Amino acid sequence: MDSLEVGLNQILSKAQKVRWQVGSVREVIVKSIYEQAQEITEKVVTTKEAEEDLDRKIDNIVTSKILGYPLMIALLGLVFWLTISGANLPSQILADLLFGFQHRLTTFFHWISAPEWLHGVLVLGLYRCLAWVVSVMLPPMAIFFPLFTFLEDLGYLPRVAFNLDKLFKRAGAHGKQILTMCMGFGCNAAGVIACRIIESPRERLIAILTNNFVPCNGRFPTLIAMAAVFLGILVSKESNLLASALVAGVVVLGVFITLLVSWILSKTVLKGVPSTFTLELPPYRWPKIGTLLIRSVLDRTLFVLMRAVIVAAPAGVVIWTLANIEVANLSIIGYLAGWLQGFGRLIGLDGYIILAFILGLPANEIVIPILIMSYLSQGTMLELDSIEALRQLLIANGWTWLTALNMILFSLLHFPCATTLLTIRRETQSIRWTWLAALIPTTVAVVVCFLLAQTARVLGLV
Amino acid sequence: MQVTGLQEFLERIEENKGDAVIALAGNPNTGKSTVFNSLTGLNQHTGNWPGKTVVFAKGSYRYKKKNITLVDLPGAYSLLANSADEQVARDFICFGKPDATVVVVDATCLERNLNLALQVMEITPQTILCVNLIDEAKRKKMAIDFSKLADLLGVPVIPTVARDKVGLLDLKESIHRVVFEKQLLQPRRIVYNKVIESAIEKIQEEVEVLVHGSLNSRWVALRLLDGDPTIIREIFNHLQRMDPGDQQSKRALKVVEDCG
Amino acid sequence: MLDQVFALTYLPIGRKAQVIKVGTEGLIRNRLLDLGFVPSAIVEAIRKSPAGDPIAYRIRGAVIALRSEESRQIQVRVVD
Structure with a gap:
């Protein structure tokens, strides 16, 4: 229709004239609306003398120069401690329950005289992998997510962003990135989704690409076990305190790398003017615990668990198959690890470790089980009873303190798990960024491990 | 083109919209999601706004034999659209033609929140103001004259404490009246210079x-x-x-x- | 001294001022306007981040933190 075109054209040119007259139409519009909002509010609201409100008092402590940062670190530490120590027992119970059921499944398969390979693929591969992922992942997430949601609903998290924004500004990133990182401690996929709170695309991408540098719940067990192994080899004495300090140090290193990579990104591929930073510090509100529990368990915990289960199931089948098909007395896993041995040695690891990380792509939780399984050359994943037994096994397979340390670093820095990558693909709508999200951390991991390994060898430390 | 997201979404809403579609708008941190959750219970699902990384939640409830579909819009300070969130909220209220729009405002921060409410009223007369968190306002020793507010705005004003489920029945009733009993609303018009x-x-x-x-x-x-x-x-x-x-x-x- | 117009960044904590002009362009300006930083609005500097930046302001009943890049663009005059 001609009239639409002509009409719009005419109106727009008229409108343009007014815009030139008034200067900023937008300013006049917003000002008028706000003034009327103010006028109405003054008519209907009467406030008795506002006392020095509680929020201010809380904020005086929470954002104070002296207490602000220590309080943040203490709270983070508390959340970790509650998560890790609280998850131990339920994880054990869940594992006993699920692995107990495995025996029944085995009995059932024998009873219907199913072929051995079918039992292997379905029970020893698929079911066992699932059981492992659920028992390792569910309890910590069921504790971490409600705690996190609590801090979120309380209104504390924006204060964290407020305290730390300057650090992120220097790195060319957004203060809210710290919140997405906190979420990443629970699950990097959830952390990537949380990046939506960052409005500007550039800063959001930086946050998405670096979220992996904070270790998620799936990697914490690995870090803790490896810290114990490392210290066991180095000082041959178990110390929970030292191990905790080491894990804390690893987390700090992750944050440092996040800032460094963010800075590099903002100076290279994601160059651009920093966008506006506006952050509301909402009033504190005591959350309703019941609703909070339901929401955090339904929306976050089960959501993340379901996704992990979806990738873990096929992974179990593949791993079992690779470990059980033997060619000339060596399993496929053995061959693959052999190929990777040279590269592994170069960065202070070995072929089996690299393979475990690659096969562990579906979920970081299964890296250690795969490794143990490979070393024991058995077709199934199993749990060793103690860290001591694990250490003996690893030393028998040629591990040194360097291997343990590099295992920790590689676990912290390597490519994100498949679930996280899929989430990044969905959030960025781009294959290119998804590849970068895998390549950047992997490069960092390889470089760091390589440098450490070569330095240690040159200095004759191993 | 940007519009496809909107169209796709509208079609999706249209599929099983029940007897009426109500949009839920509000500033961030006003307890809008609490209102949404309290009204719909577990009858909801969340999804992505097509083509954009903006989440929306859709839910439903039944009141006086009518099935109401509730669309929880992303939190926004204004409808002048400076972010993807605000754009989605604006496009839905403006082009999605909901049967009514409930604006959830924070009682302790009325002035700022009315900014959004007035903008919504500028687009559609079918607006209901839900003044949430009145318990917080009381705690801060603020007294609010709700009937005067309703007179000044020309739309229904419903005080609520969504987390304690206070006032939600009134809200449902008000929505019912506006949508099904064609209660006449004459929202205040913003006068410019x-x-x-x-x-x-x-x-x-x-x-x-x-x-x-x-x-x-x-x-x-x-x-x-x-x-x-x-x-x-x-x-x-x-x-x-x-x-x-x-x-x-x-x-x-x-x-x-x-x-x- | 009191009549002087200066950038919001320099407003001492605890003091109130009136917005005179929002000097930026484009999206940043619109965003600040939407948050209520319009001429004649009253703004109070509430607190500094422990790192010195950003600074939180009370504007129209809410507390909003701005980086110095943004608060430098808003011209104000002290009122209290």
Whole structure:
């Protein structure tokens, strides 16, 4: 229709004239609306003398120069401690329950005289992998997510962003990135989704690409076990305190790398003017615990668990198959690890470790089980009873303190798990960024491990 | 083109919309989601706004034999659309034609929140103000005259404490009245300064001819004056949707974009 | 001294001022306007981040933190 075109054209040119007259139409519009909002509010609201409100008092402590940062670190530490120590027992119970059921499944398969390979693929591969992922992942997430949601609903998290924004500004990133990182401690996929709170695309991408540098719940067990192994080899004495300090140090290193990579990104591929930073510090509100529990368990915990289960199931089948098909007395896993041995040695690891990380792509939780399984050359994943037994096994397979340390670093820095990558693909709508999200951390991991390994060898430390 | 996301979403809403579609708008941190959760319970699902990384939640409830679909819009300070969230909220209220829009406001921060409410009322008369967190206001020793507020705004005002489920029945009743009993609402109109008002007057008639009552002509005139390219493109797409198969208007779109 | 117009960044904590002009362009300006930083609005500097930046302001009943890049663009005059 001609009239639409002509009409719009005419109106727009008229409108343009007014815009030139008034200067900023937008300013006049917003000002008028706000003034009327103010006028109405003054008519209907009467406030008795506002006392020095509680929020201010809380904020005086929470954002104070002296207490602000220590309080943040203490709270983070508390959340970790509650998560890790609280998850131990339920994880054990869940594992006993699920692995107990495995025996029944085995009995059932024998009873219907199913072929051995079918039992292997379905029970020893698929079911066992699932059981492992659920028992390792569910309890910590069921504790971490409600705690996190609590801090979120309380209104504390924006204060964290407020305290730390300057650090992120220097790195060319957004203060809210710290919140997405906190979420990443629970699950990097959830952390990537949380990046939506960052409005500007550039800063959001930086946050998405670096979220992996904070270790998620799936990697914490690995870090803790490896810290114990490392210290066991180095000082041959178990110390929970030292191990905790080491894990804390690893987390700090992750944050440092996040800032460094963010800075590099903002100076290279994601160059651009920093966008506006506006952050509301909402009033504190005591959350309703019941609703909070339901929401955090339904929306976050089960959501993340379901996704992990979806990738873990096929992974179990593949791993079992690779470990059980033997060619000339060596399993496929053995061959693959052999190929990777040279590269592994170069960065202070070995072929089996690299393979475990690659096969562990579906979920970081299964890296250690795969490794143990490979070393024991058995077709199934199993749990060793103690860290001591694990250490003996690893030393028998040629591990040194360097291997343990590099295992920790590689676990912290390597490519994100498949679930996280899929989430990044969905959030960025781009294959290119998804590849970068895998390549950047992997490069960092390889470089760091390589440098450490070569330095240690040159200095004759191993 | 940006409009496809909106269209796709509207079609999805249309599929099983029940007897009425209600939009839920509000600033961030007003307890809007609590209102949404309390009204719909577990009858909800969340998803992505097509083509954008903006989440929306859709839920439903039943009241007086009517099935109500509730769309929880992303939190926004304003509808002038400076972020993807705000754009989605604006597009849905404006082009999604919900049967009514409930604006959830924080009782302790009325002035800031009324900014959004007034903007919603500018687009659609079918607006209900839900003043949430009145317990917090009491704690802060603030007294609010709700009936006076309703008089001044010309729309229903419902005080609530959503987390304790206080006032939600009143809210459902108010929605019912506005949607099904055709309660007449005469929302307060924002008056601008002389220059703007006379400019509106100059172009409003022509706008009216163009939009055929499918959009509020005063509001469209204001957006044209403001010269915001995203809304102008969206308005144009909307007009085209009203009148499909129209090739020449595509050229007009180019004109619009050049102006933006 | 009191009549002087200066950038919001320099408003001492605890003091109130009136917005005179929002000097930026484009999206940043619109965003600040939407948050209520319009001419004649009253704004109070509430607190500094422990790192010195950003600074939180009370504007129209809410507390909003701005980086110095943004608060430098807003011209104000002290009122209290």
